[in-house]
């Protein structure tokens with residue numbers, strides 16, 4: 208199995224699908240975490256104001272280490288942070304990347320997300336779907352013969368349709384791996400995001416304190432998703448099984464539309 212996870216920023220995939228990615232990698236799948244931007248604007252250090260390329264290279268190195276923590280690879284379309292646009296150039300870049308990676312399953316956010324980069328990243332993926340199998344579009348990169356399955360990761364946005372949970376992946380057995388992935392994003396979770404939220408002074412300075420904070424974030428997110436998984440969906444995918452943490456997915460109508468048996472093989476529900 209070949210899993211591709213696509214987010215706009217270097218940390219976007221980690222908490223939403225880090226557990227699923229870790230379970231796929233553990234069972235021997237090829238896993239790629241894609242960041243559409245290089246993350247070169249979301250920060251506040253003075254040195255990055257005049258030299259954003261230093262931030263970009265730091266973020267790309269963090270993304271590489273995060274992916275490597277679970278045996279995955281990291282890729283980027285290298286767009287500027289805050290500047291994801293749906294245009295022909297970026298759509299073709301997305302088509303080429305997906306053709307090259309030949310995924311069976313693609314995980315990404317919905318296009319109703321709060322951040323413009325997230326919305327337009329999702330739109331780029333959706334716009335790429337049909338064109339993946341059209342040989343004369345980007346003819347220099349061979350078209351896919353088989354459409355992958357596209358699935359959105361869980362959210363609670365209600366502008367547009369509320370999220371519909373189609374598949375649930377228990378993540379109780381990969382909390383450590385999910386924290387390993389998250390903890391590599393130092394510039395995000397210990398600098399930029401707390402600074403942006405006005406809580407930079409509260410960031411732990413010792414490695415143990417930082418690890419505890421990431422583990423808390425992983426658990427909180429997993430419990431939050433689990434809480435929103437309808438009982439019949441949990442019973443359908445993990446019958447009779449107790450689990451406290453989860454990642455959840457909605458299957459997109461624009462990719463392949465698999466039956467339950469195929470979905471149960473694609474998503475790493477066991478383990």
Ligand SMILES: [Zn+2]
Nearest residue numbers: 215216219322
């Ligand atoms: Zn983001």
